[in-house]
Amino acid sequence: MIDFFDNGDAKLYEDRYQLYVNGDYIGDKTLKNMSDNLSDVDSFLKNKGFRQFKSQLEGDHYNIEASTDEAEGISDALFVYVNNR
Template sequence: MLQNNIGNGFGLPIYFLAGREYYDNGSKMNEDSYDVYVNNDYMGKHTLFAQNEDVTAITDFLHEQGFHNMSLEVKGDHIVVHSESEEDVQQMEKALRVFLQNR
């Protein structure tokens, strides 16, 4: 803590928050990153670069690829895509690997 002896002479403290990135307006400071899984298989890392981007980009992509019988679950920094169909799982894994590598 440094003392500020300028002004009225009361020595008001000046606090520094070094290394803190904080905004009250809710704006995103850094990229959010998620580990992506299909059922229990790790596919890769998905980073949200844009301010308005969210995890629904994965479901949007999978729907565009023709996958509709699946659900998405977000647990902390993990995105888990669930599917009952083993055939769909294999095809989703291939599609998601390409999606994650191209980002």
């Protein structure tokens, strides 16, 4: 059934963010329920031993700036993270 009174303000069932490391697209992080949080990405990276990065949300882009030494490892870890969730 189509709701003709829908003003477009309804929240989507899932929020989706595009992950980037140093400007390179890695994949999408989908928040599927209320307990999911975008900060889970940072926690995941810290649990993997990465410390040389900063993250920033811009619209639906979650940008991670990483040191040259850690960028490739962070990209690889996040690729696995977003494709196994």
